[in-house]
Amino acid sequence: MKRDSAMGARLNGLWAELLLEELYRLGVRELCLAPGSRSAPLTLAAAAHPGFTRHVHFDERGLGFLALGLAKGHGRPVALITTSGTAVANLYPALIEARLTGVPLILLTADRPAELLDCGANQAILQAGIFVHYPVYQLSLPAPSLAIPASFVLSSIDLAWQRLCATPGPVHLNCPYPEPLYPPAESADTPPLPADYLAPLARWQGQTQPWTRYAQAAGAVTPEPDWLAFSARRGVLLVGQLDSPAEARAIAALASRLGWPLLADVQSQLRFHPQALTHYDLALQHAGFRAELGRAEVLLQVGGRHISKRLNQFIADHRWVDHWQLAAHAERLDPGHQLPRRLIAPIQAWCRCHQAALGPPVADSCWHHLQPFERAIGRLLEQQLADFSEAAVCHRLNSLLQGQLFLGNSLPARLMDMLGRAGQAPSRIASNRGASGIDGLIASAVGLALSRPGEPTTLLIGDTSALHDLNSLALLRRLASPFVLLLLNNDGGSIFHLLPVPATAGLRDDYYRLPHGLHFEAAAGMFGLDYASPQNLDEFESCYRQALQGGRTLIEIRVPSAQVAAELRRLGNACRELAC
DSSP, X not given: OHHHHHHHHHHHHHHHHHHHHHHHHHTOOEEEEOOOSTTHHHHHHHHHOTTOEEEEOSOHHHXXXXXXXXXXXXXXXXXXXXXXXXXXXXXXXXXXXXXXXXXXXXXXXXXOOGGGSSSOOTTOOOOTTTTTTOSSXXXXXXXXXXXXXXHHHHHHHHHHHHHHHHSOSEEEEEEEOOSOOSOOOOOTTOOOOXXXXXXXXXXXXXXXXXXXXXXXXXXXXXXXTTHHHHHTSOEEEEEOOOOXXXXXXXXXXXXXXXXXXXXXXTTSSOTTSTTBOTTHHHHTTSHHHHHHHTTOOEEEEESOOOSOHHHHHHHHHSOOSEEEEEESSOOOOOTTOOOSEEEESOHHXXXXXXXXXXXXXXXXXXXXXXXXXXXXXXXXXXXXXXXXXXXXXXXXXXXXXXXXXXXXXXXXXXXXXXXXXXXXXXXXXXXXXXXXXXXXXHHHHHHHHHHSTTSOEEEEEEHHHHHHTGGGGGGGGGOOSOEEEEEEEOXXXXXXXXXXXXXXXXXXXXXXXXXXXXXXXXXXXXXXOEEEOOSSHHHHHHHHHHHTTXXXXXXXXXXXXXXXXXXXXXXXXXXXXXXX
């Protein structure tokens, strides 16, 4: 039994080493690991590989969101390693977000072998297929065996990679390992693996290429046959969630050439671009703005997932002559089920190709007169948001920003989309707006920060979201560049003040908003963060500028729970009454 056990441990280790080396050859450079014993073969192989940057976290849920932020930031797949049991289930929220937003993650989950499942063995759950249809590809590997060629491991990884490239999103590889899990101490009677088992890998071992290389022909983008007729009409260019600054620049150039208004969601990298209409969400409450925008005949939409409900409603209600949607992948982004034309193509190449097809620029090609509304609402915001509030902080924030911005869900993203000033733009804006959950936001923002260690990162988050992911504050210790956690504490889910939730008999507070009465200074101290709690806008600007100089800072904005709802209603009334 001693020789068999030693051989089993070596085989576990070999399969783990092959798996990770093949991922490295395919392009993975970041590994996120949580501690555990069943995953020992993978962990030891990861620790020994010189090519990976390793990130360790004690909480698998936070680990999944950390990997999500890293993958968003780097624009390439990130691999995760966890032990078996509920550790795997804790990855589910991050995996759902990755699938809905096309973020490439590779989950390597250690498991018990088949004989230890469904029999009362400790820390054993049914992991194969646990994520149902959310992975773009999933495979439960067999337990390592000399009866299965080692090349099977390599070709399985290559197939998973190919599926991930075809449909970006999460891949789940379940990896059962029988005991013993740790390598034996070397001794004279420790048997090596059979030479004939490794011999077929000689070609692979002698090079740095993957075992299998898939070749896929790429067709050139050509102009749509009716593009010139479509582009000659009065049009609107609408941009939703977009991660690539290069794609954003190509879209902005096309909008400029067309002379069409550019309506850019805060997630689009174009929200604060000089060409974009900054305040369209508020302006849509003005009858004159809606009438002028309503002169548009066609809509070219890039991507989807728009935050503004007013904009979504306008698009659904307007009678378009034609409506096209451009996206890099075939995911359906049409909650109103109204799209007559979907274009699946590389966004940057499509925009450049169709801009070139228009010929030289035409003087005064702009058909609309929307700028007066934009300027009037900009002046209104400066007047209305002069006092300290979370709305005023969000209005001022992007004129102070340096580096990257990660937007929390619920109110923070909506406030920045609605109220952010035109002008200074962050180098990149990221969010988790696929499922729009409030979990894992701190961890994802840390992952984004780690992807660009030379830049400051700001996370704008609400108090309930921060409580959801409080233990991920421990991840901030590994950051070298400035990180500002700007926390809007309105004592619970104050977005419910903006929804038609019954307020009678305490229903809103007791079952929806859940006021907690907590402040975050002690949490900042526990996790070694600098802390500030400004009491006015000047103090906020001073605290924020100081935080950008270095370190990790939690700035807590304490405001009354109902304040933001009252402010937004007042702003809406003022917008409707504007004389433009």
